[in-house]
Amino acid sequence: EAQLLESGGGLVRPGGSLRLSCAASGFTFSSYAMSWVRQAPGKGLEWVSSISGLGDDTFYADSVKGRFTISRDNSKNTLYLQMNSLRVEDTAVYYCAKGTGHPSGWYDYWGQGALVTASS
Amino acid sequence: QSVLTQPPSASGTPGQRVTISCSGSSSNIGSNTVNWYQQLPGTAPKLLIYRNDQRPSGVPDRFSGSKSGTSASLAISGLQSEDEVDYYCAAWDDSLNGQLFGGGTKLTVL
Secondary structure (H helix, E strand, O other), X not given: OOEEXXXXXXEEOOOOOXXXXXXXXXXXXXXXXXXXXXXXXXXXXXXXXXXXXXXOOEEEOOOOOOOEEXXXXXXXXXXXXXXXXXOHHHOEEEEEEEOOOOOOOOOOEEOXXXXXXXXX | OOOEEOOOEEEEOOOOOXXXXXXXXXXXXXXXXXXXXXXXXXXXXEEEEEOOOEXXXXXXXXXXXXXXXXXXXXXXXXXXXXXXXXXXXEEEEOOOOEEEEEOOEEEEEO
């Protein structure tokens, strides 16, 4: 069974940077698109970014475009999210999620989440 | 502000059948499949329905999904107290080139 484990969350000052990692196991990592979805405290789910299985296609929500970068290392079965110029409104639990063959599909496995807090 | 519109709340009594709606547009629900997620408090979301009406293994057949035009629905029959959690619809949007989630519906079992 697929397993996803996020790491790298924490407290950061507005304007600062943070990199999240998601270690995957139990499936052929390079065959599946992967995504990041976040949830602000007490709010609903918000899609952040997706990447194709080979890493050659990336997609971003307008709210993070130009500030966040999604990437993956298929040799390490790991997904990343580099977050720069963080804002208070980026405070949320960030989930990595396993997709289907294309980023437009559904998410059948989710990690436990990593809390990112942007605050002065 | 979500482009997929769900009612913020829904309710029913044990054993009853309830439906949760999800309204979108031609660029999302109208041209792509709809998926539904269930989220218990403090936990990660769980896939409940995919490709409009398909259930992953392990999901009870009390849960069903449907889609018509630019709208979709999640139906829960034989309502149980454990169903009292949050539900989200989602679909890819071809104009935004990204995944959209509905605002979520909190289900209350009276």
